[in-house]
């Protein structure tokens with residue numbers, strides 16, 4: 001095919017069709033159409049870690065019949081599903097001296113927490129951070145809603161959703177925040193294969209919000225848009241402890257609306273000098289835009305803002321220096337832990353898995369352990385911020 005034989009729209013359309021058909025074929029080869037992604041079962045070591053109990057204590061609880069029994073493998077090892085973990089948590093919590101020892105979520109008047117993961121630097125690890133954070137929180141006993149606000153839909157893809165196929169008739173947050181005939185947000189929430197984790201997927205339709213907002217502002221002022229995400233989330237507020245929003249790498253109206261709904265903000269930073277410069281622009285622009293919506297009446301109170309160094313190459317001198325530099329400037333606003341760069345994370349990503357779904361035996365053990373330790377340290381530091389916000 002000669003480029004000059006076709007108009008640009010036809011040429012690009014042909015490439016699009018070719019790619020979509022091929023991706024679909026690949027997907028069918030890996031996941032047959034009726035197969036749903038499933039969470040693997042967990043070893044007793046993994047279960048003990050997620051329950052925050054000692055391995056031998058977990059065995060003792062089973063022996064004494066204090067918690068429900070689980071499946072045994074042929075080799076006489078216990079295997080745990082996520083449902084098992086929730087049942088065990090409930091059994092332990094009912095006898096715990098201190099409330100919240102095993103069920104860490106909201107109690108009483110604790111407010112829902114909404115965390116936005118932002119930066120307009122592409123590839124700074126927003127989606128990787130959002131996915132692992134949402135999953136780790138769900139695995140450790142929080143009720144989590146993950147929201148894919150990026151038209152590129154990487155977070156959705158990571159959860160086994162293919163936008164062209166699964167969202168052909170809509171089903172993104174756009175449907176719940178659009179100006180004409182919005183749907184109840186409940187109608188766009190999907191259960192995932194992980195107990196405790198629900199998802200609102202994304203796709204290109206989210207761009208519609210960017211196109212429609214200027215006219216909505218002209219009609220009703222800025223107020224018309226900035227409260228849309230918060231108002232939609234309020235409809236399901238009672239169902240979750242935490243919402244994690246994976247923002248797109250741009251400061252559009254949706255990102256602004258997500259930020260004004262947020263109680264916590266995570267800014268991912270790839271520790272390189274060029275990325276710092278772009279982050280400086282990002283911060284300035286965010287601040288300017290937010291001040292406009294605050295003047296229009298937005299409530300911009302929040303509980304915490306933290307910078308998270310991502311994709312840190314352990315031992316890399318320039319990166320280590322950049323991290324020290326931002327720690328010097330921003331102090332405790334930089335998380336103590338950083339997410340290390342690891343082939344375990346990128347390799348798991350290739351098969352649309354997070355480290356929490358992947359199996360240790362498929363990796364070099366030391367590589368896998370280093371990556372997951374770093375990921376857990378980051379996520380547990382964020383969980384501690386949630387607990388602190390709830391006054392614990």
Ligand SMILES: Nc1ncnc2c1ncn2[C@@H]1O[C@H](COP(=O)(O)OP(=O)(O)OP(=O)(O)O)[C@@H](O)[C@H]1O
Nearest residue numbers: 122123124125126127128249340341342345346349
């Ligand atoms: N800690 C890590 N170690 C290795 N690879 C990583 C790590 N974090 C992210 N990556 C890889 O880097 C790429 C970009 O990461 P990710 O998609 O999370 O960034 P992003 O900020 O969401 O990008 P975008 O701005 O395009 O949405 C992905 O291929 C991901 O697998």
Ligand SMILES: [Mg+2]
Nearest residue numbers: 126127150154
């Ligand atoms: Mg992303």
